[in-house]
Amino acid sequence: MLLDARGVTKLFGGFRAVAGADLAVADGEIVGLIGPNGAGKSTFFRCLAGDLVPSAGRVVFDGDDLTRASPEAHARAGIGRTFQVPATFADMTVLENVMVGAFLHHPGAREARARAREVLDLTGLAPLAGQRAGALGTPGRKRLEIARALATAPRLLLLDECLAGLTPVELRDAIDLVRKIHRLGVTLVIVEHVMEVIVTLAQRVLVFNEGHVIATGAPREVVADPAVIEAYLGRGYRERTDPAP
Numbered sequence: 555m556l557l558d559a560r561g562v563t564k565l566f567g568g569f570r571a572v573a574g575a576d577l578a579v580a581d582g583e584i585v586g587l588i589g590p591n592g593a594g595k596s597t598f599f600r601c602l603a604g605d606l607v608p609s610a611g612r613v614v615f616d617g618d619d620l621t622r623a624s625p626e627a628h629a630r631a632g633i634g635r636t637f638q639v640p641a642t643f644a645d646m647t648v649l650e651n652v653m654v655g656a657f658l659h660h661p662g663a664r665e666a667r668a669r670a671r672e673v674l675d676l677t678g679l680a681p682l683a684g685q686r687a688g689a690l691g692t693p694g695r696k697r698l699e700i701a702r703a704l705a706t707a708p709r710l711l712l713l714d715e716c717l718a719g720l721t722p723v724e725l726r727d728a729i730d731l732v733r734k735i736h737r738l739g740v741t742l743v744i745v746e747h748v749m750e751v752i753v754t755l756a757q758r759v760l761v762f763n764e765g766h767v768i769a770t771g772a773p774r775e776v777v778a779d780p781a782v783i784e785a786y787l788g789r790g791y792r793e794r795t796d797p798a799p
């Protein structure tokens with residue numbers, strides 16, 4: 555397993571935001587993670603990426619125990635992530651923002667800039683390289699979040715609702731970008747509310763509720779699971795997506 559997270563728990567005061575979550579991801583997989591707001595998905599990602607130290611449990615990546623390691627150590631080991639709330643530097647250019655990620659493996663500015671330009675080409679942001687990040691529209695901002703994470707050269711990329719708020723056409727382009735990243739050999743875990751994204755991209759889906767995984771399986775099985783519909787999707791989802799009798 556590339557990632558093996560076991561029994562991950564995160565307490566905020568007496569509140570268990572993550573309550574014994576397990577996630578094992580093989581090299582090359584695309585795993586979808588769905589669940590209602592407040593289920594603990596972002597907190598779980600923050601534990602996997604080293605932004606938070608779990609209260610209990612273990613995070614092992616490529617055989618190394620990273621449970622208590624710093625965020626930088628996680629990034630160096632190859633865990634990249636986007637933030638649900640974009641963390642770009644608004645007054646810096648698009649290129650400079652991506653260079654922030656590239657500095658992780660390229661301490662020299664020239665090399666970091668070259669690496670950042672590669673990532674801008676890959677993500678379709680090259681024409682916007684000199685623009686202020688704060689001036690980007692929604693699709694550009696989402697791409698920049700992904701580009702910044704990619705610039706750290708992750709082996710595992712955690713995408714936290716980074717395709718929300720796009721129009722159908724923008725969404726299709728974004729899905730193509732995720733596929734392209736996957737083809738480059740990046741393993742992915744995707745948190746997303748847009749079920750079309752999950753069903754289209756994920757090979758396997760986990761459903762999170764109240765801090766832990768309540769169901770797992772192939773995307774189409776999971777969205778038909780009564781417990782999942784009850785906890786998350788609601789009856790409306792099944793009615794909308796069932797073929798007419």
Ligand SMILES: Nc1ncnc2c1ncn2[C@@H]1O[C@H](COP(=O)(O)OP(=O)(O)O)[C@@H](O)[C@H]1O
Nearest residue numbers: 566569571589590591592593594595596597598
């Ligand atoms: N830093 C924090 N301090 C206290 N409570 C938090 C903190 N971060 C998240 N929470 C709480 O933990 C729960 C899970 O939040 P989150 O991980 O953001 O859920 P999700 O991403 O699934 O919507 C929520 O009830 C949220 O209010």
Ligand SMILES: [Mg+2]
Nearest residue numbers: 595596597638
């Ligand atoms: Mg979240």
